[in-house]
Amino acid sequence: MGGRPLNPGEPPVFEAADLVKEYDDGRVPALRGISFTIRPSEFVSLLGPSGCGKTTLLNMLGLLDAPTGGSLRFRGTEMAEIRDPSDYRAREIGFIFQAFHLLPTFTVEENVQIPMFGQGVPRAARKARAGELLEAVGLAHRRNHLPVKLSGGERQRAAIARSLVNRPRVLLADEPTGNLDSRNSNQVLELLVRLQSDLHTTLILVTHDPDIARLAPRAIRIKDGLILSDGPYGEAAP
Amino acid sequence: MTFGTIVFRGLVRRPVRTGLTVLGIALGIGAVVALVGLAAGYEKGIGGQIDAIGVDIIVSNMEGGLMPKAFDDTVPGEIAAMPGVAEVTSVLMQILSVEDAPMLMVYGREWGGFTWHNLSLVDGRFPLDESEPAVVLGTLAAGILRKKPGDPIQIEGMDFTVTGIVDGKSAIENGSVIMSLPRFQEATGYEGKVNFVDVRVPAGSPPEAVGVLCEAIEARYPKLRAVRAAEVVGTSQGFRLAKAMSWSTSLLAIAVGIFGVMNTMLMAVFERTHEIGILLALGWRKRRIVGLILCESAVLGLLGGIVGIGLGAGALAIIGATPSVRGLLVPDLSLPLAAGALAMALAVGILSGLYPAWRSSRLSPGTALQGG
Numbered sequence: 001m002g003g004r005p006l007n008p009g010e011p012p013v014f015e016a017a018d019l020v021k022e023y024d025d026g027r028v029p030a031l032r033g034i035s036f037t038i039r040p041s042e043f044v045s046l047l048g049p050s051g052c053g054k055t056t057l058l059n060m061l062g063l064l065d066a067p068t069g070g071s072l073r074f075r076g077t078e079m080a081e082i083r084d085p086s087d088y089r090a091r092e093i094g095f096i097f098q099a100f101h102l103l104p105t106f107t108v109e110e111n112v113q114i115p116m117f118g119q120g121v122p123r124a125a126r127k128a129r130a131g132e133l134l135e136a137v138g139l140a141h142r143r144n145h146l147p148v149k150l151s152g153g154e155r156q157r158a159a160i161a162r163s164l165v166n167r168p169r170v171l172l173a174d175e176p177t178g179n180l181d182s183r184n185s186n187q188v189l190e191l192l193v194r195l196q197s198d199l200h201t202t203l204i205l206v207t208h209d210p211d212i213a214r215l216a217p218r219a220i221r222i223k224d225g226l227i228l229s230d231g232p233y234g235e236a237a238p
Numbered sequence: 239m240t241f242g243t244i245v246f247r248g249l250v251r252r253p254v255r256t257g258l259t260v261l262g263i264a265l266g267i268g269a270v271v272a273l274v275g276l277a278a279g280y281e282k283g284i285g286g287q288i289d290a291i292g293v294d295i296i297v298s299n300m301e302g303g304l305m306p307k308a309f310d311d312t313v314p315g316e317i318a319a320m321p322g323v324a325e326v327t328s329v330l331m332q333i334l335s336v337e338d339a340p341m342l343m344v345y346g347r348e349w350g351g352f353t354w355h356n357l358s359l360v361d362g363r364f365p366l367d368e369s370e371p372a373v374v375l376g377t378l379a380a381g382i383l384r385k386k387p388g389d390p391i392q393i394e395g396m397d398f399t400v401t402g403i404v405d406g407k408s409a410i411e412n413g414s415v416i417m418s419l420p421r422f423q424e425a426t427g428y429e430g431k432v433n434f435v436d437v438r439v440p441a442g443s444p445p446e447a448v449g450v451l452c453e454a455i456e457a458r459y460p461k462l463r464a465v466r467a468a469e470v471v472g473t474s475q476g477f478r479l480a481k482a483m484s485w486s487t488s489l490l491a492i493a494v495g496i497f498g499v500m501n502t503m504l505m506a507v508f509e510r511t512h513e514i515g516i517l518l519a520l521g522w523r524k525r526r527i528v529g530l531i532l533c534e535s536a537v538l539g540l541l542g543g544i545v546g547i548g549l550g551a552g553a554l555a556i557i558g559a560t561p562s563v564r565g566l567l568v569p570d571l572s573l574p575l576a577a578g579a580l581a582m583a584l585a586v587g588i589l590s591g592l593y594p595a596w597r598s599s600r601l602s603p604g605t606a607l608q609g610g
Binding site for chain 2: 059062063064065084085086087089090091093095097101103105106109110113114115117118119123126162166
């Protein structure tokens with residue numbers, strides 16, 4: 001599937017220093033000065049209750065949102081200085097959402113191809129890449145189905161295939177099993193863990209579920225916009 | 239899958255709304271095609287008639303009206319005596335209801351004048367002389383009236399005989415009823431009156447000579463207008479009125495079309511805010527989203543244009559076949575008109591998409607992803 005090779009000398013993927021995010025002219029603080037470093041090929045879970053600021057943080061890592069204070073660097077570059085957020089997202093980031101966010105009028109294969117449109121990938125290459133990824137997530141036989149015909153687990157697997165299509169350096173997964181039953185949830189998590197390991201991709205997984213968070217070697221626990229703990233899950237858990 | 243597939247899927251997502259929007263544009267474009275096609279048909283018909291007859295100057299008294307007013311039939315003789323005139327012939331023309339036909343052009347033409355020379359007999363014969371109560375019918379008029387040589391025909395309460403069917407080499411000539419001037423003056427009560435004088439200048443006369451002659455005629459007869467044949471249509475008040483009406487109606491229809499497409503595309507942007515957020519999160523550039531919205535609205539315009547040209551062509555065919563229009567003009571749907579209408583529809587689509595596209599470009603990805 002073409003993962004990125006490991007390079008021990010690579011700079012950290014993300015470095016946050018005293019990162020702040022406030023809404024409504026400062027009346028609603030979401031993140032209140034957090035600092036962390038995430039290294040290449042790390043699998044990190046962001047654990048915390050609803051509204052603690054973990055999705056806000058994920059959005060800032062994906063340049064879907066901007067911090068209101070502090071510093072956030074991507075591979076040594078201040079993210080506020082990234083001129084083309086679209087290009088950054090297209091080349092470096094793969095998003096996996098809780099609600100899958102597949103486009104309903106496109107088939108599974110077409111959904112997987114969509115991120116490649118902005119990259120000038122030729123039609124045949126798009127199709128081949130989508131086929132390869134659907135094979136990897138076990139959905140090759142469903143490639144011509146519309147999302148509505150798929151189970152929740154299948155939809156999330158299609159979304160995972162879509163997130164990998166541009167060989168991203170970072171996968172940002174926001175409660176990827178939040179809409180799934182336990183059987184599908186396990187399948188999706190196993191797939192994510194396997195892909196992260198095989199492709200050496202940095203995986204940042206947002207969850208409120210400690211059982212899911214412990215799958216990651218490192219858990220950052222957030223509450224009320226502050227980091228409570230950062231380390232292996234056993235140490236992170238209260 | 240191509241970018242076109244994405245545009246297409248966006249449009250078929252709401253088929254009824256897309257269909258109604260296309261229909262809205264189509265009605266506007268259809269109105270343009272029909273009205274401009276009618277005006278063009280009229281223009282082409284008059285031009286064809288002038289070419290067929292071979293006239294250089296037409297003298298008439300429009301005096302602010304849509305139909306020419308009658309004036310003394312001594313005028314043609316006086317004009318004939320003016321320097322620079324080769325030949326004149328006088329005509330009395332009325333648009334009349336003839337038997338079952340609600341409107342036909344009926345001509346009384348000076349016996350032996352050159353306005354008879356372009357007529358070729360298809361069947362029967364010409365009147366024997368100017369006193370014979372006889373008419374010839376253009377081929378189209380014969381069809382409308384369902385007459386053949388030997389049939390009686392009543393015009394303005396007077397009985398005539400159809401003696402021949404003629405080909406006048408133009409749509410208007412072929413849609414006309416033609417008889418000698420005295421007989422028509424008698425039938426209409428316009429004894430001693432005509433309303434057109436057709437003038438020819440000597441062959442090889444420079445264009446300036448025609449202009450000088452026009453000015454001389456108008457100077458001598460202040461109530462009359464002498465117009466170069468090539469300028470007759472453009473200077474006709476009736477034609478200008480019809481053209482202005484057709485364009486103003488068309489522009490109104492187009493404006494309605496623009497707002498229709500804009501509404502549809504704005505609805506599409508609002509409805510698809512979440513989807514736009516997904517595309518932005520997946521690395522699509524804002525200009526690609528803008529391009530998508532503009533392409534969708536352009537396709538709406540183009541589809542509306544194609545359907546509209548079809549509707550306009552259908553309307554022209556129906557109008558051309560109605561008894562009140564048959565014989566008066568032949569609607570003209572030319573390739574330039576169709577191409578212009580299509581370009582106009584495309585422009586409507588693109589213009590209508592500009593604001594919704596701008597709105598889409600202003601969406602923040604994070605906010606859009608949450609649905610607005």
